[in-house]
Every structure is written in C-alpha cells, then in structure tokens.
Amino acid sequence: MKLYTNIRLSFMMFLEFFVWSSWYVTMGTFLGANLQASDSDISLAFSTQSLGAIVAPFVVGLIADRYFHAQRILGVIHLIGAGLMFFMYNSTDFSGFFPVLLGYMILFMPTLALVNSISFNQMKDPAKEFSVIRVWGTIGWITAGLLISFFAWDSQAGMEEGLLRNTWLMASVLSLVLGVYSFTLPKTPPQAKSADKTSFAEIIGLDALALLKDRNFAIFFISSILICIPLAFYYQNVSPFLTEIGVENSTGKIALGQVSEVLFMLALPIFFSRFGLKKTLIVAMLAWAVRYLFFAFGDANDGVWMLLVGIFLHGVCYDFFFVSGQIYTDSHAGAKFKSSAQGLITLATYGVGMLIGFWAAGLISNYYSDSEGNHIWGSIWLIPSGISVLVLLFFTLLFKEEKTALPK
Incomplete structure (x- = not known):
C-alpha cells in the first residue's frame, strides 16, 4: 500500500x-x-x-x-x-x-x-x-x-x-x-451484485449458529455474552464515578485505558503463542474482576493509584479477551462461516451482552444511590467484579484447551 x-x-x-x-x-x-x-x-x-x-x-x-x-x-x-x-x-x-x-x-x-x-x-x-x-x-x-x-x-x-x-x-x-x-477517500465499490441472493440469516451471521454444535465454541460464545455485562458497567459508570468522587482531569486519566490497549496489543501475540487461548482468556477475565475491586476500594486521595491501575487494566481486559476471541472465532469458523461468525459474535456481544449490561448497570446504580444522586460506588463496583468471577469459573471449568494459531 x-x-x-x-x-x-x-x-x-x-x-x-x-x-x-x-x-x-x-x-x-x-x-x-x-x-x-x-x-x-x-x-x-x-x-x-x-x-x-x-x-x-x-x-x-x-x-x-x-x-x-x-x-x-x-x-x-x-x-x-x-x-x-x-x-x-x-x-x-x-x-x-x-x-x-x-x-x-x-x-x-x-x-x-x-x-x-x-x-x-x-x-x-x-x-x-x-x-x-x-x-x-x-x-x-x-x-x-x-x-x-x-x-x-x-x-x-x-x-x-x-x-x-x-x-x-x-x-x-x-x-x-x-x-x-x-x-475524498479511495473508492470502495460494493463487493456483491445487487442481484445476488443472500439470506437474512447470512446477512446478520445467523448461519454461523451451526458452530455452536461444537461444545467448546458454545462455551466461548456464552462467556463472550456474559463478560459484556461487566464491560457495560465500565463504559457507563467510569466517568460519573471518577467525577463524583473528585478525581480531576478524569477524562484524560480514562484515556490511559486506550494507551494500555496499544501496549497490550503488542504483547498479545507473545502471550498468546506461549500460553495458548484458554490461559489468555482466563487472564482477561481475572483482570476484569481485579479492576472492579480496585475501583471499589480506591479513592481520589491515597487510593488514587488503585483507580489508575484499574483503568490501565483495560488493555488486558479488552485485548486479551476480545482480540483473542476474534482470532479463535476466525480459526474455528473456517472459510464457509468466516465472515458470518465474526458478525454473529459482534451481534451477541455488543448487541445482546452489552444491552443486558447497560440495563443491569442502570438498575444497580439507581439502587445504590440516594435521593440527591450520590452513589455508594464501592457496592456498585463489587457487582461487576462478582459477575466477572462467575464467568471466569464457568469458562475455566467447562472450556477445554485447544490449539489456536495466530494469523500470519
């Protein structure tokens, strides 16, 4: 190029x-x-x-x-x-x-x-x-x-x-x-002819549901949906949380999570090749649980380091789970379902999983707040931490290790 x-x-x-x-x-x-x-x-x-x-x-x-x-x-x-x-x-x-x-x-x-x-x-x-x-x-x-x-x-x-x-x-x-x-961008014409017949199921990836017949992939698929529930807590609550407890320049500090994404994206191929898919996903889910514990017990004064570590763990949480999951899905789907499988995972996680997560985060945040809108953040963050642990146990006990190669 x-x-x-x-x-x-x-x-x-x-x-x-x-x-x-x-x-x-x-x-x-x-x-x-x-x-x-x-x-x-x-x-x-x-x-x-x-x-x-x-x-x-x-x-x-x-x-x-x-x-x-x-x-x-x-x-x-x-x-x-x-x-x-x-x-x-x-x-x-x-x-x-x-x-x-x-x-x-x-x-x-x-x-x-x-x-x-x-x-x-x-x-x-x-x-x-x-x-x-x-x-x-x-x-x-x-x-x-x-x-x-x-x-x-x-x-x-x-x-x-x-x-x-x-x-x-x-x-x-x-x-x-x-x-x-x-x-002004380079021309990107449509790849399919308008007359081509594509089923509704193929368009949204539902034809890839055939992959769920494989027990391991089904466990991964369910885990992907469930882990998006605690992910939604982060996206929805981290800015109000930091602002409410008095952390200055909170949006700039939240950007540390994206800095860590870049760093851990570089580390992922090494970790993935050395430890395999299952351990990589386990580390990611463990990082979810730990980050929310740090949020639960951190504060804007002496405990601010816990908040910063929790934010920085975003790279591990996101890259190690979702990027590894995309690699696993790609290698598992084969040529027939390659595109459909990625579409199905996206629909299930960012669609279904996070929709449930945002709904749950709203209910729990409302439950742990007073009439003036002040929140009991420690209790709120312990909920997604606990969910992450449950998903971790579910995945660890039921998913069997298998070899998954990184794309060349």
Whole structure:
C-alpha cells in the first residue's frame, strides 16, 4: 500500500474514533450534570450503542455490500451525524435528547465496519498492514479525552458552568470534517451484485449458529455474552464515578485505558503463542474482576493509584479477551462461516451482552444511590467484579484447551 494511501486511511481512523470518544466517555457525567438524567435514563442512553450494533449488519450487508460505495455512505452518515450532534449540544432535557441519540447511534455503529471495509479494500496484506492503520483510531480516542481534560470541561468548575456540553459541539465539528473528507477517500465499490441472493440469516451471521454444535465454541460464545455485562458497567459508570468522587482531569486519566490497549496489543501475540487461548482468556477475565475491586476500594486521595491501575487494566481486559476471541472465532469458523461468525459474535456481544449490561448497570446504580444522586460506588463496583468471577469459573471449568494459531 502506498504511503499516501496509508496516511489518508490513518487520518480517517483518527477522525472516526475521535468523534466517538469526544462524547461517549463523558456522556454519563453530562446527562447527570446537564440534563438531570436518572441512572435509568443514563442506562437507556448507553443502550443505544447495542441497538445500533444490532442494526449495523443490515446497513452494511444490505446497502454497503450491494448498492453504494462505502466511502460515500460513510460521508453521508457523518454529515447527518454532525447535524444530530449539534442538536444534542443544544438539548435541554433528556426526553428531547434521547430520540436524537438513538437515531445517531443507529447511523454511527455501521461506520465502524465501513472504515474497516474501506481500509481492507486498499490492502494487499491486511494481516500486516491493518494494525498500522487501526492504531490511529486508538490515538484519536486518546486525543479527544486529553483535550476534554485540557480544556477542563470535565472538572468540577467546568461542570458547574455547563462546559461539558462542548463535547457534543466538538464531536459535531469533527463529524462534519470527516463527512466531507470521506468523499475524498479511495473508492470502495460494493463487493456483491445487487442481484445476488443472500439470506437474512447470512446477512446478520445467523448461519454461523451451526458452530455452536461444537461444545467448546458454545462455551466461548456464552462467556463472550456474559463478560459484556461487566464491560457495560465500565463504559457507563467510569466517568460519573471518577467525577463524583473528585478525581480531576478524569477524562484524560480514562484515556490511559486506550494507551494500555496499544501496549497490550503488542504483547498479545507473545502471550498468546506461549500460553495458548484458554490461559489468555482466563487472564482477561481475572483482570476484569481485579479492576472492579480496585475501583471499589480506591479513592481520589491515597487510593488514587488503585483507580489508575484499574483503568490501565483495560488493555488486558479488552485485548486479551476480545482480540483473542476474534482470532479463535476466525480459526474455528473456517472459510464457509468466516465472515458470518465474526458478525454473529459482534451481534451477541455488543448487541445482546452489552444491552443486558447497560440495563443491569442502570438498575444497580439507581439502587445504590440516594435521593440527591450520590452513589455508594464501592457496592456498585463489587457487582461487576462478582459477575466477572462467575464467568471466569464457568469458562475455566467447562472450556477445554485447544490449539489456536495466530494469523500470519
């Protein structure tokens, strides 16, 4: 791949994840502080990601793969998204905010597959070239978080002045930039002919359900759904948690989780090759349990190191489980179900698993809070820690070790 094309695709990835990070990390804090949303409302807002993930296969499978160039769809979505973001920037109550957010996420989630499709279409050796492009998405995510803390929008003073609202304006501007920029990206024509017959089951990956006949894969599949329940607690609660207990520059500190993603992504091939799939997944699930224990007993003073370690463990939690899981799924599916299996896992985890997780996180956060909205965070974080331990035991006892090779 030419250097110029590499730079163009890297900038696309940077903008894609910058836009997402601009509002997603701090949304829970924003909704509570600016729109006086309840924990149930915040849970409902985060669940739009899962609903978007469920709809995404239809957009990509039915439209992008058959009728229109991927870069043009990406551009149109982000231009519309810029307008929706600006509307949310001006929102004054949750009832007006939520329908717009739902519409935005139904549009946005398919773009995660579209940027990958645009990238893969330009590559001769995706196994070697894609990681160099994709890492710029993580850099974009980190940059947005650092800027929010640099401008002190997430500080106590900033929230009292309503400055956290500016995250939506920043996302709107960058979405507009990405929308225009997308039309300059390399052409990515539809790969399937519109006349081709593809079943509904194939489009959303349900034909890959045949893989569940294998006991080991079924155990992994169930574990993947269950581990997304504690994952949802992190995405939904970490920003309100740090802000409420008085941690300054909390969004910048949360970005340490993405820094660790980069580091542990580099360590994964070594660990995976040496210890195998089962031990890698066990370490990931153990890291989930430990991080929430650190959150439960840490504080903004002498115990702040526990919070930072918990955030930094995000790389182990995410890379060691989800990336390893994608490798396992790819090797287990074979040529017939390769694409369908990945679609099924995404639908099950980001769709079903996290939808349950966001709902549970809202109920538990509401249960452990007082009439003024203050939370008993220690009790809240012990719940996902306990769930992680139960999933760990389920997987460890029932999953049998098998050899899984890393893609060359």
